[in-house]
Amino acid sequence: MFEHFSERAIEVMALARFEAQRLEFSQFDSAHVLIALAAEEHGVAARALKAVGFDVRRGRLAAERSWGRGYEVTSVVSPTEEVARLVEAAMAIAGQSEPLVVDTQDLLRAVLGQPASRGFELLENAGISPDELMRQLLAEREHLLAGEISGTPAAAVQRHFHPRLLSPLARRVLERATAKTVEFGHRVVGTEQLLVGLLELTEGAASDILRRNGLLPLDIEAIAHRVIGRGSGTISSPSRSGWVDEALERAWQTARRDQHEQIGTCHLLSGLLDLDEGGALYLMDLLKINLSAIGLDVEQFLADRPHEAATS
Numbered sequence: 001m002f003e004h005f006s007e008r009a010i011e012v013m014a015l016a017r018f019e020a021q022r023l024e025f026s027q028f029d030s031a032h033v034l035i036a037l038a039a040e041e042h043g044v045a046a047r048a049l050k051a052v053g054f055d056v057r058r059g060r061l062a063a064e065r066s067w068g069r070g071y072e073v074t075s076v077v078s079p080t081e082e083v084a085r086l087v088e089a090a091m092a093i094a095g096q097s098e099p100l101v102v103d104t105q106d107l108l109r110a111v112l113g114q115p116a117s118r119g120f121e122l123l124e125n126a127g128i129s130p131d132e133l134m135r136q137l138l139a140e141r142e143h144l145l146a147g148e149i150s151g152t153p154a155a156a157v158q159r160h161f162h163p164r165l166l167s168p169l170a171r172r173v174l175e176r177a178t179a180k181t182v183e184f185g186h187r188v189v190g191t192e193q194l195l196v197g198l199l200e201l202t203e204g205a206a207s208d209i210l211r212r213n214g215l216l217p218l219d220i221e222a223i224a225h226r227v228i229g230r231g232s233g234t235i236s237s238p239s240r241s242g243w244v245d246e247a248l249e250r251a252w253q254t255a256r257r258d259q260h261e262q263i264g265t266c267h268l269l270s271g272l273l274d275l276d277e278g279g280a281l282y283l284m285d286l287l288k289i290n291l292s293a294i295g296l297d298v299e300q301f302l303a304d305r306p307h308e309a310a311t312s
Helices: 009-022 032-041 044-052 057-066 081-094 105-113 117-127 131-145 168-184 191-200 206-214 217-227 242-255 264-273 277-284 291-304
Strands: none
Touching: 009 044, 009 105, 032 044, 032 057, 032 105, 032 117, 032 242, 044 131, 057 117, 081 105, 081 242, 105 117, 105 168, 117 131, 168 191, 168 264, 191 206, 191 217, 191 242, 191 264, 191 277, 206 264, 206 291, 217 277, 242 264, 264 277, 264 291, 277 291
């Protein structure tokens, strides 16, 4: 089915399967493909989606709000007939030039060309204008053809996070996460310890949101012990995992987006939820925690109480 696909387009289809499996569906459709196009990050489609404000988190929230979970336990996730039509349309678009190679921009154009598809519906449910997205996609394509790709390659992006950007409460969260890591006998601070730190710091807004959504520190610690187990390390100053560093960076980007000068606990929680993987997300999935509901509560808090977000 994908013999004429570029490497990025093949990666998108694999990511689409993951997105469907993440929500416990046995088939993936064009909505999952759309989220996967954003998740791929470096293609023309991903840049166009990012330019209009559609990212993985926004897509996932809109998808779960629209169609919920499938509750279908399976190790094999197959494409729907809608995806077969999408692939056929993308190949027709790519076939307008030689050689025939379907890329991410062709997949996105195919989604935009099917108003009755779930992918098109997901865009509208997420508040994205399909017409504006098409304009942005064509602009990105022109930049690519002109050798003037907008944006900066991921490898060259300046990482702006620094510990001094943490608010006093957020700093205490990181300190608690480090202490929990030592207590568990591990050598690296993981996202699961960061989650425990957020929960235990009851003065923080993130703790309130997590608890209101049914998550308690003892639940996380108990399942972490069962799934991850105790380590044998005795190091007193563990390092941070790559996922924690990424969560901190994303937390800072969220704070910058909202023009905050410090990272609050809700920014930290937002950074965790924005990850594609990590121990915290895995454990919350095992506990059947509604990540979309938590994400909506975080966004609501950041929007309704902007003056508190950087300190609480």
